[in-house]
Amino acid sequence: MPDLRPVAVITGASSGIGAALARIFAANGHECVLVGRRENLLNALADSIAASGKNRPLVIPLDLTRMDTPVRIGHELGARGMEAAFVVNNAGYGLTGRAAQLDRAEQLAMIDLNVRALTDLSLRFIDSVARHRGGILNVASVSAFLPGPGMALYNATKSYVVSFSEALHTELKPLGIRVTVLCPGPVRTEFHTRAGIDTAQLPRMLTYSAEWVAQQGYDGLMRGRRIVVPGWGNKLVRLALGATPKRFVLSAADKSMQRRAMQPRWPKPPSGKS
């Protein structure tokens, strides 16, 4: 029986950090599998990678909020004689606004994607990742280090990703699997449009390009780092958050989210107290 070819499975690869990671993995000689919802964007990326003289990545257009998607990715890989050596869980989105006023179904779909699908894909391919001494790169955010009023569910999902990845890092190291969690600050991608954040309001000192952040993530993964926070500014933010009492972090986060939100989704609390 011929050996299965090791591939790097990259979710959310149609744009932003995911697309940048796909290019970096391909440039470093990994065969890629691109998972995302937008087939035309994925195919365009696959074509441009093929044009640079690398293997054309396999495109799997699937929605990861669906519960059966990880199983189907496994089937697609098996059917084509591939198995995962690297898993990059990059797909995810955020929503800005009061949790009580945002659409509930959209918020729960965020859990299905940012938490459930990430957990599923991290666990599902452990055997083949160990066989190829590969790795898992989970994309979280600096949001993971603080509870975020105005982005309550998003920050909570990302804190899940950090805790889960840090534990896996220690647990899977003896198997020869590298597990890295990438915690970027603001990056100019479609993320902010989806989340309803005005990109003009992003702090410029903390904002980096998707390509640079992806390169930091890739290098960190290959070196077996547990956590990668790209940029000195973001590293400082992380340290400062750890040293500040939660009370102040919460009210400061609340105010800053209100400033950044594009739409006025911030109705005043009722004034007539009983």
Add this chain to the structure above:
Amino acid sequence: MTTIVSDRPRSMRTNELRPVALITGASSGIGAALARRFAGEGHALALVSLPDPKLAALAEEIAASTGKQPLTLEVDLTYRDAGVRIAAALAGAGFETQFIVNCAGFGLVGPAAVLDCGEQLAMVDVNVRALADLCLRFSDSLIRRRGGILNVASLSAFLPAPEMAVYNASKKFVLSFSEALHQELGPHGVRVTVLCSGPVPTRFQTRAGIRANLPRLLACSPQFVARAAYDGLMAGKRVVVPGVGNKGLRLMLRVIPPGVLLPGSQAAMRFSMRPPRKRAVPAFRRGPA
């Protein structure tokens, strides 16, 4: 001015919904202790659990002691429509939610690669998804009734734990989400409290596969924890960590570097799966009070 005289309860005359405290995972452990506590303080109850004869027994006991029959719902919270079914059952019984206690949850100890993948995802469904669903679904009536949300996390939320990776991460989610909700809903008069208890001897350990005796310095009885949680919720506290030992541990966890913390928690998890050498009775120092 005329007065309408009727022997029917006021709520039935006016179609007004009655406030209720919704408690998930109520059939045993901390959930049952919280149900007794809420009942003792005069709240009407809706108790949710997996099908379990203990649920009916608890409802009978509460009905006998308070005179109010709790509504019991046997719902599996791993189902995606669990929230809809609970909401429909409450509306059908003429209730609207004033307090939500998200106590249902479970943990699993063991290497993530060895544990069943489906069971670990079910943990995400209950500990994360169902909890968020219930918090968001009833926010309108919570604001109207100026009620509260009590989310049961764990001291595990403060550290990542190899060999209990998904559980600790799910509790980290609960902590972060609840703290943000505390800030968001506070101005609307809704109290949001997250309970981060240390080890409590309940059915949790059996389900998780924990066999070692619980550390006596940290272990608290369900009654003690439920009382601290209820008082904390009513006082509008953000985080409640019951017991002096657990409070101290939480502070220590903040200063231990991850390079020490991660192997340390892994060793603790491995130790917890070993059977105890001798039986320690009682399992906790802080008894019912």
